[in-house]
Structure formats: structure tokens, C-alpha cells
Amino acid sequence: MQIAVLLLITIIVSYGFWECLQQVLRGYKSKKWPSVKGTITSFTFEEHSKRDHTRISYLPKVHYDFIVESDSFSGNTFNFSGLLLNKDEMEEMKGMYNEGDKVDVYFDPDNPQMSVLTPGIAHLAIPFMLIALLFTCIFGLGFIFSVVELFD
Numbered sequence: 001m002q003i004a005v006l007l008l009i010t011i012i013v014s015y016g017f018w019e020c021l022q023q024v025l026r027g028y029k030s031k032k033w034p035s036v037k038g039t040i041t042s043f044t045f046e047e048h049s050k051r052d053h054t055r056i057s058y059l060p061k062v063h064y065d066f067i068v069e070s071d072s073f074s075g076n077t078f079n080f081s082g083l084l085l086n087k088d089e090m091e092e093m094k095g096m097y098n099e100g101d102k103v104d105v106y107f108d109p110d111n112p113q114m115s116v117l118t119p120g121i122a123h124l125a126i127p128f129m130l131i132a133l134l135f136t137c138i139f140g141l142g143f144i145f146s147v148v149e150l151f152d
């Protein structure tokens with residue numbers, strides 16, 4: 001039973017690390033992507049709170065349309081770091097994007113469906129990725145040592 005639990009935790013943490021790594025790599029690559037003008041079709045905030053509702057954070061939710069070489073695309077990625085804002089930051093950002101506004105849309109030239117409004121990565125993305133890697137190693141080693149003990 002202990003081995004199964006360690007394996008499950010290792011898989012879950014490894015998946016978290018993989019997702020963090022993908023976001024960081026997309027963020028780095030997006031700095032070199034070309035851009036075109038796009039149009040905001042909606043911009044709202046999704047509210048996130050802790051269970052006791054003592055701290056509320058806001059996640060920007062954006063939808064935009066853009067055209068690359070006469071092909072139309074829609075996107076919904078504000079940035080690649082899942083930026084959560086506090087109330088003051090959210091209020092400051094509220095007026096920055098309105099329906100119908102023209103914005104720069106950065107897109108992957110090999111896959112224009114992959115796009116973002118704010119290229120690059122957040123400063124906390126790499127520490128989160130490293131923490132996920134650390135936990136992947138810890139639980140992975142725990143699983144390996146448990147399996148080795150089983151056969152000793």
C-alpha cells in the first residue's frame with residue numbers, strides 16, 4: 001500500500017513539474033515570437049479565495065481575436081504564469097483592456113493557435129518549477145527505496 005501511495009504522489013508531483021516546465025519554456029520562447037494586432041473580445045477577472053475567504057486573489061481572463069497571414073485565430077492566454085493579482089493590482093489592470101481594444105498578440109510562428117498577450121515568464125515561475133522538481137525527486141527516491149526494500 002505504501003508503495004502505491006508513493007507512486008501515485010510521485011506521478012502527481014511529476015505531472016506538476018512537467019506543467020511548470022512547459023509554461024516556463026513557452027514563456028521563454030514567447031519573447032522571440034512575432035506579434036500582430038488583435039482585438040480584445042472580453043476581459044474579466046476570476047475570483048479565487050482561500051477556504052476561510054480571508055484572502056482573495058484575481059486571475060485575469062481574456063479573449064481576443066487576431067489574424068496571421070489571412071487566417072483568423074482566437075486566443076485566451078494573458079501570460080504563461082497564471083498571474084494572480086491582489087485587489088489593488090486588479091483595480092489597476094481593470095482599465096488596461098476593454099472590449100474592442102487593439103492589442104499586440106504574440107504568436108508561435110510554427111503554431112499560431114498558441115498565442116499570448118504578455119510574453120515572457122513571471123519571476124516566481126522558476127522557483128515554483130524548482131520546488132516541483134525537488135518534490136518529484138524526493139517522492140521518486142522514496143518510491144525507489146520502497147521498491148528496493150520490498151525485494152531485499
